[in-house]
Amino acid sequence: MEASEIKSTLFTHLLCAFAFINSTDYSIFINDSEYSKFDSFTTRVKLQNPSVTSLLSIYTGGENSSLFNSLINQSSYRKSFIDSSIRTARRFDFQGIDFCGAGPKQGKDLVNFATLLKEWRIAITSEARNTKRSELVLVMTGYYLKASDSLSYPFESMQKNLDWVHFVAYNYYLPKRDSVTRFHAPLYGSSGWENTDSGIKEWRKRGFSSNKLVIGLPYHGFAWTLVKPGEGGVGRPTSGPAITMDGSMAYKFIKSYIRGFGDGVVSRYNDTFVVNYFTVESTWVNFDDVEAIKEKVSYAKKNGLLGYSVFQVGSDDNWVLSTAAHEVNKDHHNRRLLIVVLVTALTATFLLAMVFFCYYHKGTVITITRMVYRLRIHLSAPDEDLNENGSDLIVFDYLTIKLATSYFSTENKVGEGGFGAVYKGKLFNGVEIAVKRLSKTSKQGLEEFKNEIALTAKLQHVNLVRLLGYCTKRNEKLLIYEYLPNKSLDHFLIDPRKSILLDWRRRVNIIEGITQGLLYLQEYSNFTIIHRDIKASNVLLDHEMNPKISDFGMARIFGKYELEANTSRIVGTYGYVPPEYVRKGIYSPKYDVYSFGVLLLQIISGNKTSCYYGPHENMNLLEYAYGLWMEGRGVEFFDPSLDDTASACKIMRCMQVALLCVQENSADRPSMLEVDSLIKNEGRPIGTPNMPAFSMNKHEDDKGDTFNSGFNLYSINDVTISQMLPR
Structure with a gap:
């Protein structure tokens, strides 16, 4: 979500996440790709609400945990971190600093954590005094603790030096970790169950004041896969997450998911635990809807908490949850609650979260787990398992x-x-x-x-x-x-307006990429793969115009030591299929070499395989190229917009290599290893190609090998052959 899209009138504070710690000098840095978002964040959120306070959020958890531990134990590291955090916050016009992901400590680490907070507050106060500016707000994120936990936070130092703490009141139970269904963010719970009320009470017992605690509201839920479909509810056996890789679902996606079933799915509210949930066949989902959000905001007021925070604003569904929380806040006229929202600038969509934080308990040890949301979706079991090899699909x-x-x-x-x-x-x-x-x-x-x-x-x-x-x-x-945004290569080759975007440098890069892809298939993978449908429309281009071979539906695994194989089912695309395959169903690695040769001729000319060329328009693309090359007029075949003077790879050499690839006899064609070497090494001798396959103007003694399979190649424009029995 962009900062300008946030309805900032609903909030008093907004956090922009995340900046990170540099492992070399312990300074703060922001990813280059996110720099502009951080730079404009404060300005944009204040357009709607000039009084909103913006904070820079620094991530210190996950893989940064050991880095943070090193930082707090060395005074020079602490100073570098503190000074850099203040400079960075001021540079981007933030009015405060939040650090997120720091878990509880013990022993020396706990003492040094307390020292960091003290030194940080002193530095903030000093900077404000010297610059005559308002002091930066300093806050952090804290996690659930049990009475039996030996690890703890430096509560005395936190009480003195922090403005408040975000209490992470969610992710107590997770489908990827727990084997039975549990509510991930219950306000209350049975004895022995982790819940927000017991967690806040434990913090109070350890000396932290309620008026510096901010309760976390999750704008996400979790989906579990039930062992027995239809048996929803708490404590039911599960086999892991559902819907997504870790089961996490943004609130807006949950609502969309429910709407997709029409009246077939009804969400229920449990006022004992203060949660919402529903069951669909083998999927059980729990989350916070409007009822739960309202009750939790009321709880914050009744128990003297400073306010509430939400994680995260981009996951709301048309501001339904944020508005509900805001309305409860307005009802309490005698006290203005603090509202804090975590906003990730690292995601431009309603991605549930970049990071989930939770603790799991084993004896008296609390281990922090960073739940990184997978950018790939894993869903319920299919009707049939097609992934027999247990791959990562x-x-x-x-x-x-x-x-x-x-x-x-x-x-x-x-x-x-x-x-x-x-x-x-x-x-x-x-x-x-x-x-x-x-x-x-x-x-x-x-x-x-x-x-x-x-x-x-x-x-x-x-x-x-x-x-x-x-x-x-x-x-x-x-x-x-x-998804590759630039579609396929044929869109550029056949469109005069787009073809000019493919200068020779780009085309050389595309040729090299296709060559490397085929080399991998034929030489370097664990299997030799014959693609059998290499063509311009099956070469896709990414945002930087790098090529990627696609469509393996017709591909076949080929034995490493096999010379050729045979099939009675003919597949492929007219114009790209070699003669031995059409006539006898024989295929080998030379099949893809032939198709590559045709494609290479298209790349250097911009011409189609389905048209006729020459003065009498009676020559197919291969004949036309071969005739011009034999007459020393190969330059007439080139796309006139191309210029290879500044390139080590010459167009004429590529043309000759292409003609070698499309020769009638498969034994005469080079291997892809030889193709790669011939294109790259200008000084390497290159043979003279014989007349290409499917030539109409063959010598009299070659007529016996001409194509005669009962259909006309020239009448079809890039049509895929689905099946045909060779004569």
Whole structure:
């Protein structure tokens, strides 16, 4: 959520998270990608509410925990950290500092933690006096403690030197850690259950005043997978998280999830624990809705707490929870509650959280756990398990994908191929995805679907599109990929307005990327993979125009020591399929070499494979290129916008390599290793190519090898062959 989108009139304080600790000198730094958001945060939130106070939040938990421990135990490190935090807050016009993630300590660490807070407050006071500015607010986050816990916080120092503490009143029980259902943020609980009321009472017993405590309100919930579907409620056996990787769900996503079931799902409020929950088949979800939020704000007032904080504002659903809390606050005229909101500038969507903090107890030891929200979604078990190899692929829930693609709307449709339609989507955590939806009329079916899952799960390379997961619910066959914003290479090659964006430097990068992707498939992966559908529309481009090979539905695993294999089912795309495959069903690594050669000719010319060329327009693309090259007029084949004078990679050499790749006889074609070497090494001798495959103007003695399979290549524009029996 952008700062300008926050309804700041509902809040008194807003936190912008997170800055981090530099491991070298213990100073504070902000990620470059977030710099502008921090820079404008205070100005933007004050446009609606000039009186709102902005705070810089520094993260000291998770992998920074050991760094923070080192920091507090060395006076010079503490000084560097403190001075840098003040400078950074002032630099970005923040009016306070929050540090988040610091767990309880014991022994020397506890003493040094107290010293840090004392020195920090002294430095803040001194800086304000010297600059004649208001003192910065200093606050921190604190966690649940049991009476039996030996670890603690430096409560005396906190009482003296902090303005308040955010009490994290949620994430007590988590589906990824606990084997039975529990409410993650109950206000009250049974004996032995962690709950907010008992946690606050323990802090009071240890000497911290209520008037410096701020109760945390979670704008998120958790989903659990029930062992026995339909048996919801507390204490039921579970098999782990549901809906997402760790079960966490933003409030707005929970409400959207409920609406997706119409009247079939009803959320219930438990006034004993002060929580909301619902059950859908094998999924049990607990969260805070309006009733729980109102009761918790009232609790803060009745028990003399300073106020409440919410985690996090971007997860609210049209400000429903924030407005409810604000209305309760207005009802208490005799005391103005402090309202604090955590805002993460690191997410531009309603991502539940960048970080969840919790403690789990084993004996008397409290261990901090940083629950980092996964940017990939893991959902309930599919109708059938297609992930036989136990890979890292995710099984998505149909409703999640339906919501992500706006119900597969036409506005989200970005393409269509032999498999079916492709949709752009955005998961509730903000991650953009591409969804391939198997068409019920597609000639490609479950075999290709399973094949893509099986093969792609085994492959990882920067020049291969990453498959995130799949979905087989509701009789759907969906493949979910990383989203690449620049679509496919053919969109640039065939559009004159876009092709000029591909100068020779960019095209060389694309050629190199495709080459490396094919080398990985054929030489460097644990399996030799024959793609069998290399073409411009199957080369996708990321935001920096780097190429990624996609669509492995027709791919096959090939034995490392096999020379060739045979099939009676012919698949591929007209114009890219080698002659030995069309005639006899024979495929080998040279299949993809041939397709690469055709694609390389397209990249250097910008021409289509489906058109005819030459003075009489009777030559296919390969014949046309070969004829011009043989006559020494290869430059006429080039895209006229290209200039290779500043490049070590020359267009003419690429043309010759491409013609070597499309030769009739597969044995004459180079391997991808040789292709890579020929393109990169200008001084390496390069052979003379023979006439390419499917040439109409062959010599009389070559006629016996001409293509004769009962269909016309030239009549189809980049159409995928689904099945054909060779003659």
